[in-house]
Amino acid sequence: MGSLTDIGVSAGLNILSAVGFLLAFAVLRIQPINDRVYFPKWYLKGTRSSPRQLGTVFSKFVNADLSTYIRFLNWMPAALKMPEPELIEHAGLDSAVYVRIYLLGLKIFVPIALLAFAVLVPVNWTSGTLENEKGLSYDEIDKLSISNLGKGSKRFWAHIAMSYVFTFWTCFVLYHEYKVVTTMRLRFLANQNRRPDQYTVLVRNVPPDPDESVSEHVEHFFAVNHRDHYLSHQIVYNANHLSGLVEKKKGLQNWLIYYENKHAKNTAKRPKIKTGLWGLWGQRVDAIEYHQKEIEDLCKQEDEERQKVITDPNYIMPAAFVSFKTQWGAAVCAQTQQTSNPTVWLTEWAPEPRDVFWANLAIPFVELSVRRLIVAVAFFFLTFFFMIPIAIVQSLANLEEIEKVLPFLKPIIERNSLQAVIQGFLPGIVLKIFLIVLPTILMAMSKIEGHTSLSGLDRKTAMKYYIFLFVNVFLGSVITGTAFQQLDNFIHQSANKIPEVIGESIPMKATFFMTYIMVDGWSGIAAEVLRLKALVIFHIKNAFLVRTEHDREQAMDPGSLDFYNSEPRLQLYFLLGLVYAVVTPMLLPFIIVFFSLAYLVFRHQIINVYSQHYESGAQFWPDVHMRLIIALIVSQILLLGLLSTQEAEKSTVALLPLPVLSIWFHYVCKGRFEPAFVKFPLQDAMVKDTLERAHDPTLNLREYLKGAYVHPVFQKNDIYKVVAMDEEEKNPIVVTKRQSRMNTPGGSKFNSSSGGTNEGEFSRVPPT
């Protein structure tokens, strides 16, 4: 186990690296050449133009104004300055609520830490059991933790009482936060401008009909069963292959631009490439001509595919977006069952157009349940068999173990400074590498499960990732680490002993998790703000691909808050904080530093950098809340297990009501708040309908909705005109009113009054 010195060295190192990242960020961000890396959001909004257009050549690239260097920490107060309503307006509700999770961490843990240091630390410190027992090696940290209490000590009552206080405080904060987020969501939905998804319902599993096409069948069904409300519908094409072709063409076009640029710089020599695999072998040809020909071929293929998609009925999926005359009609259709067979005519709120995950719209009901079974089994194996490599590597990360296995390393390892360095960094980094690979695999699994919206995919992946982190990072670190210390007598223990065993080893793992928080949390967050990867890629693109200002906008990658990746990881800190609050309160300051830093950084990022792909109106909150409750219950059960090994069995019975009350609290919150995230109340729909009518009585809704749910590859092409089941075809296309799909606040408004100021990525497909 690491000693206080180890922790000190590790903390020093991590603080150094974090400060290094922050300094680098502070310098880099004020260089004009990096402006598009650190402020892409403002470019997308159109309120910031390149600072490079003015001044000398030198000042176009490097900031020579020394006064800005002095104020290099300015971004921190700036990040905090924007008030929340403006933040919602600017970055969307999803992002604004997401940063509230970090704030929630502070709200929970600052009072808990104060109380723990005021009550539990003195209780532990003055107990002095460890000092009295001879032959036991212990750290100063252990003296501050629950380990310092002797078996059967009366002082455990202080911990039990604190456990109650912490639970009630956490529940209080959680309840309050759920209420606030619910209010924010409802206000957000009520204040939104008109959006196509408010009037639209996604219908899946349209049953086949021998006499009618899918389109006719949908129209007849809804014209009959929602007689007074049905307006129009948009059928869904299987354009997966087509969008593959479009993607491929885009890549080739990038290469073409690259070679053209190269040729322009050196007109004497035409660039050549080999046509084989990765340009390594094959025939040597002229690169520009080759790519031009390839693109031409692809354009032809694309045209054919486009024609096939529209004319061939096999390309029509048994799904449709059905629009209603009123929001009330749509709310009714989305919340009710349509026919007596619940596996057909499945209706749900249509996701925002940009939130739709098109590839999954056509999966039949039975296949869906088979897919879910397969993914569940695969996920089980992934979760539990992934533990093996972690266990091996972590056991090596214990220096005494390394010494045993490789005794010749002993003289190197036992140099004090090196020991501390390895001890401090190694276990955290081992975990980190595993974790980077994972979310992509889990996202692929969720896609196989067949969810129809990106936001849904994010939420489901986050759940999987959380389970994985819980089993492998949390439980894996606790049990495996101690398994090597307790030698073998652990393997043959039985299932009900697990809370005891974990609980018992929890205090021993405190230093490990402190290191983990510093490496993963502190340094990780500081690296986040630096955006090293985006910086490099932008400059590469800028050097080779950019010819016009428009290209430069394309080269900019604002990135987005990857909910499925970041939320489960941050939940781990809640888990650690709640578990260690009673056991080793020394861990809490580390957590608090993490949450403060992360709050600052993410607030800065959502203001200046990230551009969300979709806006779900904080639909993820019930999941966040539930996982916090899980963390709470786990902390209670582990404390129970720990105390029951301390010969304090009688007093531990006093802890039993806690998990019961926590579960009950979860159900109360679920009943009280969750419907606001799942359903859309009729009263609100009626209010919005009334306002809409008063506000814009002449609105042609059919015209407004036309083309809103056309597959992205058909956007900006007039093909969908043939497609739309609409008699008013003389009118001009409405799609040009759409704003950039990359731009959160603009796109989420999507109202008829906002002109088409930006061109999104989908609109850039050149006319064929």
Next chain:
Amino acid sequence: MGSLTDIGVSAGLNILSAVGFLLAFAVLRIQPINDRVYFPKWYLKGTRSSPRQLGTVFSKFVNADLSTYIRFLNWMPAALKMPEPELIEHAGLDSAVYVRIYLLGLKIFVPIALLAFAVLVPVNWTSGTLENEKGLSYDEIDKLSISNLGKGSKRFWAHIAMSYVFTFWTCFVLYHEYKVVTTMRLRFLANQNRRPDQYTVLVRNVPPDPDESVSEHVEHFFAVNHRDHYLSHQIVYNANHLSGLVEKKKGLQNWLIYYENKHAKNTAKRPKIKTGLWGLWGQRVDAIEYHQKEIEDLCKQEDEERQKVITDPNYIMPAAFVSFKTQWGAAVCAQTQQTSNPTVWLTEWAPEPRDVFWANLAIPFVELSVRRLIVAVAFFFLTFFFMIPIAIVQSLANLEEIEKVLPFLKPIIERNSLQAVIQGFLPGIVLKIFLIVLPTILMAMSKIEGHTSLSGLDRKTAMKYYIFLFVNVFLGSVITGTAFQQLDNFIHQSANKIPEVIGESIPMKATFFMTYIMVDGWSGIAAEVLRLKALVIFHIKNAFLVRTEHDREQAMDPGSLDFYNSEPRLQLYFLLGLVYAVVTPMLLPFIIVFFSLAYLVFRHQIINVYSQHYESGAQFWPDVHMRLIIALIVSQILLLGLLSTQEAEKSTVALLPLPVLSIWFHYVCKGRFEPAFVKFPLQDAMVKDTLERAHDPTLNLREYLKGAYVHPVFQKNDIYKVVAMDEEEKNPIVVTKRQSRMNTPGGSKFNSSSGGTNEGEFSRVPPT
């Protein structure tokens, strides 16, 4: 452990008692004097009149026609003769589907038994491990069970394969049955005549409004938010105290009749009673005068209370029955959320008027969740601390134990015949006594939980009762029984060993459960058909209270299928059957006999006797299905546990996919069928609306619905006229069209064309 002889004796005894009951029934049912006990349903339908009206005095009471005695088993084919559609028409869908559960038992277990006897019994029998091992006492039954296989035997593969076959067969039958029941329910709902609950939604938690009364508030809310569909509403009064008074008056009236009858027989002497507790002490008064005065007082109190209920706004509950112009409108309102606060304006389908549990309509949301928490905790304690007495009594029921504790009884016990008798009866009866007390307590708990319909109460109570039976009867019998055989080494074992320990002792408890099935199942069902309790009560009432033919109808207690009481108990047989199918196939014939007999008896009872209080349209089926799946999974886990103790660990891994597949099967069925039991599809509503309009275009729906949801104590009183928010008050009251509330098929039709032929119990409240 009981030997084959014990089982034989026990079987003989139980068959004798069952046959005795059946013979008694065969004789009693053809006596005219008992006609109303054994055929009350036909009286309620009005198609049977008393056979006592014709013939001599003697033949009025005793059946002298010897030919009917010869055909005394006639009722059995008669019970099977009625085809299912007619049965549904006659007894309601609930009853018709309920008897299908017994048929389902036969469908599952007859093929399983055939296969088990063809494959597993020979495999077990020829193994001969028990014969070879010396010093082991065993029974012939054990030679047929899995115990006869040696540890690590290759023959376990046969059992594993059979476990797969049985699981797939069970799932196949379950799926098919769910499908059939769903179709029956949908057809039943589609063919129903017009009923008030089809147009009505129950609204709870109407928020208080400072300016409006509850009634105005409800009207305004629905007139705005369901503009095109809202028709009218009926507010709910807190008439719990009033109905208490009415009940009390009814009891006093019965006593009055009793004393008047007594006086009429012996006019010389006026009956006297004491006014104190239970008539044991206090002043001696004239019984008739006393009761007349008491009733008069009560009438006055009732009148005052009635006035208070109507005039005092505090008696108005924040709940209402809201009716819509179309079934489509009602279906929409019932399935959607009304406002952004999900704890107010809660809507759900209104139960049938006679299915409403009035006392629970006014519980606010937060109180509801507190109540549920309290009941859950109370239920937990009830379930787990109830085990202690069972354990004690059952350990005594083991004869060797009794001998040890009370050695002086040894000579008596060791008489072979007596030993068999005690062994056969005792354990079953001990359990039985416990079980009789219980359902009432559980029903009270469910009432505290705040469900609003009788059918909901039944379902929730059934779930509790099932859990109780599972823990206490099944697990309790298995573990506690063997705990005394395995002495102490069981208590200190850990939680993950439980499947192993239970699995291991399962084969040893086979004879106990065979006895249990015979006592509880065979004799119990035979006693059911005899209706001893109803017979006695009817004759007592007949002797003392009946003056007119009308009184006699009141004295008749048809009883009803108590779903909450009978279904969980019958689930126990499914559990036993599935658990022992692989382990001890000898148990299966006992189960099959039980299901056959029960099917016969219950089909007879629902045709001739029972009158359901309500008709839920087989809404209980998802619960039945789920409990069967639970039984299946339990059987798989226990087999896993058993095999893992038999040194066949490697082959047991092959069993692991079974529970996973079973759980998956549950979710598939849930998704495929359950919505039909929870929601009402809009398409079906639209079809019914269209038919209704075509069929009866001039229907005054407002008039039809008026008074349908008036509290029973106001029925037949014109008070509700003041209450109904209705402008068309000139029209005559419609309530007289209501049929008897005691009568299932009539009441479930509830259509305007059926005249008021019967007078229900609620309509008998004398005018005040």
